[in-house]
Amino acid sequence: MNYKVLIVDDSPTMRQLLAFSLKRIRGVSIVEAKDGMEGLKKVTTDTFDLALIDINMPVMDGLKLIHMIRTEENMDELPIVVITTEGADADKERALELGANEYLTKPVQGSEVLAVAKKFLVGL
Ligand SMILES: [Mg+2]
Numbered sequence: 001m002n003y004k005v006l007i008v009d010d011s012p013t014m015r016q017l018l019a020f021s022l023k024r025i026r027g028v029s030i031v032e033a034k035d036g037m038e039g040l041k042k043v044t045t046d047t048f049d050l051a052l053i054d055i056n057m058p059v060m061d062g063l064k065l066i067h068m069i070r071t072e073e074n075m076d077e078l079p080i081v082v083i084t085t086e087g088a089d090a091d092k093e094r095a096l097e098l099g100a101n102e103y104l105t106k107p108v109q110g111s112e113v114l115a116v117a118k119k120f121l122v123g124l
Contacts, residue, residue: 002027003121004047008039008065009054009083014108018052018083021113025121036060040068043075050120052113053100054083055091063094070099079120083108 005022007030009015019030031046033039036053037060043051051069055062062082069075081102082095092103102116 001122002029003049004029004031005117005121006031006033006039006043006046006048006051008033008036008051008057008062010034010057011054014054014083014106017108017110018113021110022117024114025117028117028121036062036065036068039065043069043078044072048078050079050081050117052081052083052104052117055088055095056085063091063098066095066098066100081116081120 005028007015007018015032022028022030031042033042035057053062053065066080066082069078080100081104082100083104083106084092085106095103104112104116
């Protein structure tokens with residue numbers, strides 16, 4: 001099986017951590033975007049099996065991106081994992097209301113990323 005995962009985060013360090021964890025799953029290929037606008041562009045021109053989306057980003061934040069994805073046709077099935085900041089419970093609630101399937105709270109552990117990705121990709 002091949003899986004394609006979109007990582008949308010303005011922090012290169014976070015993108016690297018997420019990508020590093022995801023690459024432990026066989027058959028995963030990764031596409032990165034540095035803000036919501038770039039993420040939207042990629043998600044509408046390619047097909048993904050999972051999207052990991054940060055909330056706080058310049059240009060277009062994660063909440064707006066999740067909203068855009070969920071209002072886009074044929075994309076209500078795309079699993080979305082939102083990356084939230086510790087203590088930002090309102091953002092987390094809003095992301096889930098908008099249609100995110102799951103959340104991870106910073107600081108994110110590689111093992112958590114792996115577990116949540118496996119759940120959506122492989123069904124483990
Ligand atoms: Mg950020």
